[in-house]
Amino acid sequence: MTATAPWQRSAREIATAVRAGRLAPAEVAEAGFAGPGARWEREVHAVLAADVSARAVAAAAAPRDRSLAGVPVLVKDNLCTVDHPTTCGSRILEGWRSPYDATVVRRLREAGAVLVGKGNMDEFAMGSSTEFSAYGPTRNPHDLTRVPGGSSGGPAAAVAYGLVPIALGSDTGGSVRQPAAFCGVYGLKPTYGRLSRYGLVAFGSSLDQVGVFARHVGDVAAVYEALAGPDPFDASSRCGAPPDVRDWTAGVRGLRFGWPENLWREGVDGAIVAALERAASSLERAGAIRVPFEFLPGRYAVATYYLLATAEASSNLARFDGVRYGLRHRAADLGELYSGTRGRGFGPEVRRRILLGTYALSSGYHDQYYGKASAARTRIAAEYRAAFGHGDFMLLPATPTLPFRLGEKTGDPLAMYLSDVFTLGANLAGIPGLSVPMGLEPGGLPVGVQLLGPADSEPVLLRAARAIEMDGEPARIASAEEREPAWPGSR
């Protein structure tokens, strides 16, 4: 089905049209918010802030001759932007205006993209469902009673229902790949250090990476190309040229992919297992070779992650204290100002994780928790490196389940954490991962699978995803006009 309305086109199509003078950036920027987009947004709530005059200014300022000319983009609300507030989904930063743009935001603008708003998220990126946003949850466009995943639920959903063709999220333990799978779009977590973290509000500094959402593999490649590269303002960014992804259509003939079947023998939804098989067959038809092998169970990664990420977070979030910016709880006593501000400004999940991280680092427990987790991380990273001896990349689930219902896991933190069992490892190892949508299962819910590769293997992952894209029928959310009239809000 050909997409004709601007908001249904791919980023590359839009950019080509803008460069040729056939489309105006302002027109494209508004298109997503008008008509069906407005109706979707009322139900889905992917957007936290979208200022019409700010995006008009951005559209007017956008260079018309670059790779992403005129392409509208939504960025997760933990990326600093000068023209929209940055709240990280939290009350503690309600209305806060950053005086600077994150480096990736700056590079998007330099590439011609138009920032149209900020995406909803779990507070401070801590969550797997976007239910922990202080501003209300985002709903899955495919089923409004279900979660879009998290923590980058807003950007994922916005791409899924067509507000924008591309969006930026952040992935610390799966927060791009998991919502991508739940929403039926592509979601890339780059190699650690390949996209600058300057201006990404830190959660787990050694794990965080800015990630890319799109409906087409080529769009993921285009955004990666525009953003990747060392940043002198981020000392953790990798120096040297980033991997070249321009050959993303080169195919997978002769490449080997690891098939760690032991990971989904139990505890993974049948629809996802079926999708894995379909993906594997697509790859084999394209000339890749499947290599079964046994891999380390993910529970060690979950344990390691929830000690290291929370430890780093407990330190990163200390700056939110009511002194220099954000919410302040007025008090006559300094201690009360701190505790009152943070106790009121942070939601329960953030508070839980800060406490856990503080405990893991505290005197008397440091070695047992933080120390052991650090050693475990080294081991897990080594396991991944060894795994890529079996193949140039690996195919595995992105999530153990299909999108769950709102409220289903919010009462059980551990259950929520375990939904990241297949994604956390990549963050611990610093390797790239790409969620690939595999269509809708019989109930209408999106099913996704995940590709993982060694550091700097983004080109391979994109080529593999392309092979699957060309062979299969990836999910594409139908426009409001295309769906049955039973959709709430139509007519």
Add this chain to the structure above:
Amino acid sequence: MAIDRAEAARIAALAKLELAEDELDAVAVQLSAVLEFVAQLDELGLEPGEATVLAPSGAPLRTDEPDGRTLAPGQATAGAPEAEDGFFLVPPVVENLEP
């Protein structure tokens, strides 16, 4: 239970987080459950160590030159909860807290 109410209160004080009375118990239970889960790391039989350092070395250090990112006058306190004459204002700074 690994973390009891008193311990939860101690950690909350360290983290400068005010928790409601009823929350303390719930938090203690939840944290204990997580700690019990993470205890399985012991199965790997590892000694406490250092994680592989992901931040790459090899990049040159920053040269000692101004970089033009200093905020304009007034910008720093523009969004401050309380400020006056260019200073941030806070409740009395008691020396007891100073390191």
Add this chain to the structure above:
Amino acid sequence: MAWEPVIGLECHVQLRTRTKMFCGCPVAFGSEPNTNVCPVCLGLPGALPRTNAAAVAHALRLGAALGCRLREHSVFARKNYFYPDMPKNYQVSQYDRPLCEGGALSVTVEGAARAVRLTRIHLEEDAGKSFHPERHGDRRLSRVDFNRAGVPLLELVTEPVLRSPEECALFLSALRRLVRWLGLSDGDMEKGQLRCDANVSLRTPGTARLGTKTEIKNLNSIKAVERGLRAEIARQAVLLDAGERVVQATLLYDADQDRLAVMRTKEQAHDYRYFPDPDLPVLEADEAARTHALASLPELPWAREARFRDALGLPAYDAAVLTESRELSEYFEASAPPAHAKLASNWVMNEVLRVLKERSWDVGDWAVRVPAARFADFLGRVAARELPGPVAKQVFSWLPDESGPVSEILARHGVVVASGDDELRPLVRAVMDEQPAAVAQLLAGEEKPFGFLVGQAMKKSGGQAVPEVLRRLLREELAARSPRP
């Protein structure tokens, strides 16, 4: 009961770099509050640190100068605690892998050189400044300024090898001299460029076990360090003499009241939860950098001091004063005429330093007006006895305010110096003719009239004669008139 004090010092040196430790904000002082800040040093969400290469180079040089082991791989760690002058509520510092370890600073105690052993030196960032609470309407509030937040600091820790408050004062003076010598810092304690906390305990002399120590903070001058330590040693001695225990605590010294107050006890001590900062790579100091740090060192102050004593033959006191600053020692050496080091030393120590003090100049201000070569010319003439005492002082006073070579100055002021035998012998003879009685006394063996005759000859010369020459001529004339047996 005589107790032996065991003291260790923890010093912070504020570095004189152009920009801050982890961001490109300028290091400037006296600016309007919160105008020298950026997202990084203000601790804004999303900001990240970037290490200042010059600060690292300074740290390596100080480590090399003190004979430390320089680590090839050192780690920045986060020290976590909440305080209003802390923009991130953690300080980026170094914990278990600091840049420099070991080493020692040479201190002269009662004429003997002592090597005060160090534990470590590491890099960290300074905090902002919070001020005493003030009335704001019906509330009391403190102001906070983050201009200083992020300025580079070197933390230097000594082993507990200092044994008296006086030794500590000497150590700090030596450290101050060294950091100024190397151009790392101005080391002014009153401006907070050099700070000192002290750890002190007492033990029975001759034993090895350490007693319970207390920490003293807020020592804002070398005098305060001495006084604060004296007060705490006295306090601990009283406790121990009474058979009581010293409780581990952190104390604040109040210089105005000369009093100590307990700040916090061990139970209230901070749990800093140190862990390696994930935003910063391992700090690498490769072979080339470490070698360069050592090779780039100038002659160090204690070496120059020793050389002035041993090679130039100066008294210990002179050598110490002249090497108080690198600029002064270099000026001295460049202007001292060969074989007249002591003369030059006297002039520099007594006269030049006096002028510096009077005019609030530093050595550079003097040297720009009286370059070493010019001063050397002046000193050379003094050494050659061309400028007698009072004349020399007069000429010296003209030097900083008038330009041109010394000869021009002398001519301009009509300073004529009579030093030639042909000029002066007639005067001496004339005086001897005028004072036959005095001459007779001298020829008879008395010494008293000698000075009188010299004075008369000086008067006849209009004060221009060189006294030594007059004296010699007088002796010669007397010898010539001596009755021969």
